[in-house]
């Protein structure tokens with residue numbers, strides 16, 4: 001075990017829970033749906049709900065997650081302001097591609113029945129091929145499915161070309177996973193420049209783009225580009241993670257008639273959320289810095 005892993009794993013659960021609380025909607029689907037209702041009713045913000053957890057290796061665990069997603073879709077019936085997001089490693093990709101396909105298809109069938117939408121999140125670069133293969137195969141049968149591209153990866157340019165021939169629904173972000181220099185850019189500034197380039201390219205090709213970033217300067221550059229290119233409003237939206245303190249810019253965007261969606265993770269049990277947060281902190285220590293930065297921002301805004 002590395003020093004980093006030892007430090008994170010030895011952090012008391014109550015401290016991890018305290019730090020994670022602003023970013024996690026709670027430990028029931030009702031709490032997550034309530035947050036989605038509240039965001040829509042009070043600020044006209046859309047949401048996408050995600051069950052925390054990944055890297056599930058047993059079929060029992062996977063089937064529990066599938067049942068939970070089906071239950072969330074029941075709970076979201078009639079709420080056209082909330083969609084769902086899920087991960088291949090939650091849905092059986094470790095078992096086999098076909099098993100993961102069948103599980104995701106089950107969720108998509110129910111989502112289609114309720115006119116809901118499903119985004120397949122992108123995990124680290126060892127899963128990019130399989131995730132895009134899963135997405136493309138599902139997209140042949142379902143219209144209500146989208147996925148994610150990460151602007152830090154060198155391969156993304158080719159992956160955009162690989163979407164030719166159908167209209168894709170892509171969340172575009174820099175990517176949360178640390179990747180080696182052989183496969184990815186290492187400088188955030190470069191990743192953000194690429195995000196702008198890829199956004200323009202995806203839009204030109206007629207795809208829908210959900211722009212996932214909290215960087216206000218980048219958001220302003222995106223809106224400028226969208227306006228200059230007269231991109232129809234139905235072709236894009238902005239997305240952020242719930243809990244990251246960006247209320248001001250979110251409200252500004254809504255006032256200017258941009259569509260804004262927040263990603264709302266929740267756990268079925270706080271134990272899962274704590275384990276998830278610890279894994280994320282180990283994979284990307286910047287998260288610890290973000291959490292501290294966001295606490296300062298919240299405290300200052302209350303003064």
Ligand SMILES: Cc1cc2nc3c(=O)[nH]c(=O)nc-3n(C[C@H](O)[C@H](O)[C@H](O)COP(=O)(O)OP(=O)(O)OC[C@H]3O[C@@H](n4cnc5c(N)ncnc54)[C@H](O)[C@@H]3O)c2cc1C
Nearest residue numbers: 121122148173174175176212213214215239240241263290
């Ligand atoms: C809706 C949504 C869905 C996403 N889905 C995926 C996905 O499927 N796969 C994937 O690899 N990545 C995903 N991401 C993460 C994304 O790739 C970036 O890692 C993340 O948004 C940070 O990049 P940034 O553009 O906001 O810029 P940064 O410069 O990294 O962040 C700007 C500021 O935002 C705040 N911030 C950013 N991220 C966090 C965080 N996690 N917690 C707390 N504060 C934060 C910090 O204050 C930071 O200084 C998603 C992001 C969003 C908004």
